[in-house]
Amino acid sequence: MGNWHSKVRVKRYFTDSVDHSIIVDKMAKVATELERANFPPDIVKSLRKIPKGDNTFSAQDYANKYLGQMYDYADANRIWIE
16 A cells, blocks of 8 residues: 555445445445545535436446546545545
């Protein structure tokens, strides 16, 4: 492990489910952990509002997009995600 300043434990909430209600529940829990770790409000808000999606972009795709933003912020600020 590199020179990380802090860590946030959210991976336990990750899911492979494609069910919108499960994704919404799990991402809300991730958002709560990120809020406690003082992540930017826009990332927290995005994870709390996962759209259902459509035939092109699913709820799982939205969740992955927002988790990508979480990882980008964490890397830039030396925060270890576990």
